[in-house]
Amino acid sequence: MPKIVDARITVTRPGRNFVTLKVICDDGTTGVGDATLNGRELAVASYLGDHVVPCLIGRDAHRIEDIWQYLYKGAYWRRGPVTMTAIAAVDMALWDIKGKVAGLPVYQLLGGAVREGCTVYGHANGTSINDTIAAALEYQAQGYKAIRLQCGVPGMASTYGVSKDRYFYEPADAALPSENMWSTARYLRVVPDLFKAAREALGWDVHLLHDVHHRLTPIEAGRLGRDLEPYRPFWIEDATPAENQDAFRLIRQHTTAPLAVGEIFNSIWDCKDLIENQLIDYIRATVVHAGGITHLRRIAALADLYQVRTGCHGATDLSPVAMAAALHFGLSVPNFGIQEYMRHTAETDAVFPHAYGFADGMMHPGDAVGLGVDIDEDLAAQYTYRPAYLPVNRLEDGTLWSW
Structure with missing residues (x-):
């Protein structure tokens, strides 16, 4: 069974900001997941790097459901956009790995x-x-x-x-x-x-x-x-x-x-x-x-x-x-x-x-096997993150409103 030995987080801006997780297994198989939270990208990158990736090392990459439950219930602080986006990135990467090992696209x-x-x-x-x-x-x-x-x-x-x-x-x-x-x-x-x-x-x-x-x-x-x-x-x-x-x-x-x-x-x-x-x-x-x-x-x-x-x-x-x-x-x-x-x-x-x-x-x-998508990390490194926020909305009298 493929064991997780590393995971890399890439923050890049090829037109807009994206956060990507790449999970690496001991047999060389890799999987990618999206961790982009518009306007709060660095919060998810930090959550992954500081709190999630260390917990993944040594785990069986095939145990997708168990890892999902571990990251959700094990954190005690459940739900919320930062937590769930980080879990989503791991989950996508593990389905990508499973598809590659099986030699099948994920939908199969x-x-x-x-x-x-x-x-x-x-x-x-x-x-x-x-x-x-x-x-x-x-x-x-x-x-x-x-x-x-x-x-x-x-x-x-x-x-x-x-x-x-x-x-x-x-x-x-x-x-x-x-x-x-x-x-x-x-x-x-x-x-x-x-x-x-x-x-x-x-x-x-x-x-x-x-x-x-x-x-x-x-x-x-x-x-x-x-x-x-x-x-x-x-x-x-x-x-x-x-x-x-x-x-x-x-x-x-x-x-x-x-x-x-x-x-x-x-x-x-x-x-x-x-x-x-x-x-x-x-x-x-x-x-x-x-x-x-x-x-x-x-x-x-x-x-x-x-x-x-x-x-x-x-x-x-x-x-x-x-x-x-x-x-x-x-x-x-x-x-x-x-x-x-x-x-x-x-x-x-x-x-x-x-x-x-x-x-x-x-x-x-x-x-293509897995998700059928990858990240060119060398090319991604040429695009530097810069802050980009969503607008806010006000009524004509100045009252803050839903954007």
Whole structure:
């Protein structure tokens, strides 16, 4: 059995900051895991280097579940984004090792494929409705069957999801958090017009999605959902902060628009009540922030009992390592719904060579052994970390709001 003899942590910035763990075994087999926590990267790197890696040395790399439980229960201080991102990195690396030793891609170890590929959605954004529709038409021409729509809000200098570049959006844009302005009233007026224009331009054979980014109260979210119902949204994402999960019960009372939430969730306990009470339709917990493949499978199994499907986060704060892991998971889980996909820059792709690919609106992890992705450590060393924080949001009167 392969014994863990070393583990290296790489912090690099090929376009944006990433933290990567490489686990090394005594037979020379290596595995990689993503440990990126946007805006808090060094906290995870320290947690891994100071507290996790020393506990891995000498352990049997095949004992994935046992090591997961050891890192979760053994720390006493459970859950939280730093802990669960660190555990996820170890978990991904161990599945990568197991696949390489077995000579199989990870999805085969998870029971094999239950679909031909993972349907993904792209991000269409623009400063105006017309700009967003133009971007959406480009995605449709590229074969995307699902597209997220975000547009600028009149009177606001900046809007979440709207970038200077149509394809490469990175909101962590400053060494200290920049401040944005927000108006719920103006936002609620523009989104229905955006969806109306999208249906007129794109037709009804493409799924349309929208991300609220936790900015509405439950009753405001219910109003938005009702306004969008005629345009059949695939989902409304993060309609309201999920700390008070009964808030989603109130939204349900006012709209039949499907609801998605969970990209900032860290464990099954964050979404247990939402799933069991069928207050959501899609769970967006991600492989890198919710404890890796091992724990995400547990979340999906619970969700499957209640006809809740997966819709995992997949923005560029997931490195290609996590994207590969998400695709192996998505290809094998029965209640897969959709996978977010934001393409990485050429610099990122060069640092993380990978086997996954996109065609006809779907992605496939490929059939390379393990996760099918690696890190070029020499190239990564040429890109130096620098602080990059997510913005904060304020209402027009100065009140701090959810960004």
